[in-house]
Amino acid sequence: MKLPRLAYNFLSSVGATIAIIAGLLVIVMLLVSVFTAIENPYLGIFSFMILPAILIFGLILIPIGMLRQWRREKRGEKLDRPKWPYVDLNIKSHRNAFFIFLIGTFFFLIFTAVGSYQAFHFSESVKFCGTTCHRVMKPEYTAYQHSPHARVACVECHVGPGAGWYTRSKLSGAYQVYATLVNNYPRPIPTPVENLRPARETCEECHWPAKFFGGMQMELDHYLYDETNSHWPINMLIKVGGEQGTNEATGIHWHISSDVQVEYIARDHEREDIPWVRYTDLETGEVTIYQDENDPLNQEEIDSLEPRVMDCVDCHNRPSHIYHSPDDALDLALSTNLINPDIPEIKIAAVEAMAQEYETEDEAMAGIRDYIIDYYKDNHPDFFDSSQQMIKMAIAGTQEQFSKNIFPEMKVRWEVYPDHIGHFYFKGCMRCHEGSHSSSKGEVITHGCNSCHLILAQGSGETYEVTYQEEGLEFKHPVDIYEAWREMGCYECHLGTQP
Numbered sequence: 121m122k123l124p125r126l127a128y129n130f131l132s133s134v135g136a137t138i139a140i141i142a143g144l145l146v147i148v149m150l151l152v153s154v155f156t157a158i159e160n161p162y163l164g165i166f167s168f169m170i171l172p173a174i175l176i177f178g179l180i181l182i183p184i185g186m187l188r189q190w191r192r193e194k195r196g197e198k199l200d201r202p203k204w205p206y207v208d209l210n211i212k213s214h215r216n217a218f219f220i221f222l223i224g225t226f227f228f229l230i231f232t233a234v235g236s237y238q239a240f241h242f243s244e245s246v247k248f249c250g251t252t253c254h255r256v257m258k259p260e261y262t263a264y265q266h267s268p269h270a271r272v273a274c275v276e277c278h279v280g281p282g283a284g285w286y287t288r289s290k291l292s293g294a295y296q297v298y299a300t301l302v303n304n305y306p307r308p309i310p311t312p313v314e315n316l317r318p319a320r321e322t323c324e325e326c327h328w329p330a331k332f333f334g335g336m337q338m339e340l341d342h343y344l345y346d347e348t349n350s351h352w353p354i355n356m357l358i359k360v361g362g363e364q365g366t367n368e369a370t371g372i373h374w375h376i377s378s379d380v381q382v383e384y385i386a387r388d389h390e391r392e393d394i395p396w397v398r399y400t401d402l403e404t405g406e407v408t409i410y411q412d413e414n415d416p417l418n419q420e421e422i423d424s425l426e427p428r429v430m431d432c433v434d435c436h437n438r439p440s441h442i443y444h445s446p447d448d449a450l451d452l453a454l455s456t457n458l459i460n461p462d463i464p465e466i467k468i469a470a471v472e473a474m475a476q477e478y479e480t481e482d483e484a485m486a487g488i489r490d491y492i493i494d495y496y497k498d499n500h501p502d503f504f505d506s507s508q509q510m511i512k513m514a515i516a517g518t519q520e521q522f523s524k525n526i527f528p529e530m531k532v533r534w535e536v537y538p539d540h541i542g543h544f545y546f547k548g549c550m551r552c553h554e555g556s557h558s559s560s561k562g563e564v565i566t567h568g569c570n571s572c573h574l575i576l577a578q579g580s581g582e583t584y585e586v587t588y589q590e591e592g593l594e595f596k597h598p599v600d601i602y603e604a605w606r607e608m609g610c611y612e613c614h615l616g617t618q619p
């Protein structure tokens with residue numbers, strides 16, 4: 121088979137060889153991915169991103185080689201040639217090249233279409249996002265798998281539909297890949313995430329205000345730090361609210377209903393310190409500004425800082441990456457019997473073991489084991505001798521809770537990512553609802569305990585109380601703290617370990 125003379129040069133041959141090898145490999149890889157169940161992010165990156173790039177590189181070399189050859193001949197031979205290469209289909213070599221080009225382009229376009237589709241899908245997959253940079257994404261990926269959104273793809277929240285945000289996310293992703301390769305990424309990854317797509321465009325693909333309604337009953341299981349790890353459940357009706365059935369916004373989701381706009385200015389990047397809040401009634405246009413009486417913003421700060429419109433992530437900032445504190449993780453483990461609540465003082469011992477600072481996960485596993493063994497040897501020697509098996513299982517349970525929630529290599533612990541829902545371990549709602557944010561007319565943002573929820577039942581054993589009354593129960597603190605909870609926030613004493 122004859123090809124145009126110009127094609128016979130070193131560069132074009134190298135290009136053709138590279139392209140053919142890469143093309144064959146792409147086909148093999150496609151077959152592998154179709155016929156086997158191998159799911160490996162590196163295989164995907166190789167077959168859908170790197171190999172096609174090499175293939176295109178090889179293909180580009182072919183015309184470059186031909187062009188160079190053409191120039192060289194023109195210069196060297198000084199022949200009387202036309203300015204541009206010409207194509208004449210009556211010449212056999214030209215005809216062959218033309219058909220090779222035509223058929224090649226046809227197959228190339230098909231492969232490109234399939235390949236780009238695969239590459240697109242692959243770069244949007246949970247596998248790609250969660251496991252490629254394994255070390256970096258381990259905390260997020262692990263917590264995600266144990267969250268209510270474990271079957272929602274990362275990109276549903278982080279990118280959402282549409283080409284614009286797809287491109288933006290891939291561009292910033294390219295920098296992140298670079299940062300990972302040169303190992304200069306921050307540990308832990310800082311939040312709030314810069315340039316996160318507005319939550320209302322992503323969350324509302326699945327949940328939207330018109331569909332929220334009424335209340336939501338929650339049982340929060342607590343275990344006390346005493347000899348018998350006394351169970352102390354708190355059963356609450358949370359006034360989630362929403363617009364279902366009525367057009368009136370009520371309850372907690374009032375903030376995001378259609379005729380309400382709440383904006384705020386935070387002094388810090390983490391949005392923990394919120395001294396200024398503006399509520400606009402979009403129906404009447406009435407505006408109310410609330411300032412924190414204890415620490416208001418001065419005019420200069422108001423002029424220079426940008427207000428942020430409140431949306432879902434101002435409360436639900438941990439919908440998927442929930443890092444439980446040791447206190448919370450132990451309550452969960454005891455209520456599900458992952459750890460046996462009959463072991464004396466196990467909550468005290470396990471919380472303390474889990475909360476220690478460790479350098480690596482391996483060190484933590486050994487540290488937790490040693491801590492719990494020593495604790496029982498020192499404090500309950502008889503129990504230690506008689507119940508080895510129970511203690512072994514408690515150690516395994518504590519280790520499991522540790523590895524689901526704390527990631528020493530990435531410096532991720534519950535404290536570094538405050539959760540804005542509620543007000544138990546973190547300030548959350550109380551960033552605005554502390555009772556000290558007031559308007560010039562003297563209206564104060566509600567602080568009443570019954571405005572957001574009703575306590576339906578609480579207590580332990582003899583002291584357990586239940587109500588069927590509309591006003592709920594008054595909160596009863598499990599241990600006597602001289603009613604300090606009336607003046608102080610729970611989060612000032614409850615930091616995620618034994619208070």
Ligand code: HEC
Nearest residue numbers: 249250260269272273274277309311312313437439440441
């Ligand atoms: C239900 C929605 C949702 C899903 C699903 C989701 N994320 Fe997130 N992610 C968020 C929100 C909201 C934040 C926190 C935003 C903030 O505080 O600014 C976040 C934060 C992060 C952060 C910053 C560090 C941190 O822990 O807060 C990383 C990294 C991250 N997500 C990666 C992932 C990966 C990887 C997946 C898939 C395995 C994923 N996300 C799935 C909603 C989601």
Ligand code: HEC
Nearest residue numbers: 268269272276277319322323324325326327432433436439
């Ligand atoms: C692709 C669909 C999808 C998207 C996008 C999504 N969610 Fe969800 N979400 C779900 C599903 C499904 C559940 C129910 C899980 C269950 O019942 O176990 C859920 C549950 C929840 C819950 C209840 C959690 C609980 O403890 O029971 C909250 C709160 C929530 N989502 C908030 C959000 C927020 C905030 C966002 C945006 C950052 C978001 N979701 C984005 C599908 C989605």
Ligand code: HEC
Nearest residue numbers: 320323324327328336358360372375376431432435436541
């Ligand atoms: C003012 C804070 C706040 C804002 C803003 C907010 N939520 Fe919620 N949401 C809550 C609280 C509190 C609950 C009760 C559950 C809990 O405490 O975990 C809740 C519950 C939910 C639930 C579970 C409801 C159920 O009945 O199962 C979903 C889903 C949800 N929110 C989605 C959203 C979405 C989507 C947005 C944004 C459009 C949003 N929320 C905005 C505070 C908020």
Ligand code: HEC
Nearest residue numbers: 370371372374384397399435541542549552565566571572
């Ligand atoms: C950025 C400030 C801000 C944050 C954070 C915030 N709120 Fe509000 N909230 C307001 C403002 C302003 C009002 C309107 C004044 C009022 O009714 O007291 C309000 C009103 C409410 C109301 C009364 C709604 C009605 O029916 O009139 C409830 C309930 C509520 N918030 C619950 C919550 C909960 C629960 C959280 C935390 C998950 C929370 N808020 C976080 C600013 C905030």
Ligand code: HEC
Nearest residue numbers: 340354541542543544549553566567568569571572573595
């Ligand atoms: C602005 C709304 C709001 C106000 C005001 C408020 N709470 Fe809450 N509280 C919440 C929300 C939301 C949660 C649920 C958090 C969650 O999903 O775990 C909560 C949770 C709780 C819990 C359960 C904590 C846990 O994790 O077990 C108790 C107890 C409680 N609140 C008591 C009180 C008391 C007492 C007051 C009055 C001093 C009060 N709350 C005022 C919104 C509020």
Ligand code: HEC
Nearest residue numbers: 342343344345447598599601604605608609610613618619
């Ligand atoms: C002045 C500090 C302080 C404040 C404020 C406070 N607590 Fe406590 N809390 C404690 C102490 C101390 C214990 C007992 C710890 C022990 O047994 O060693 C405790 C124990 C508890 C327990 C049982 C153990 C656990 O961690 O699950 C619950 C539940 C609890 N508190 C709820 C609350 C709630 C809800 C609020 C806010 C409305 C609150 N506390 C405010 C100091 C405080």
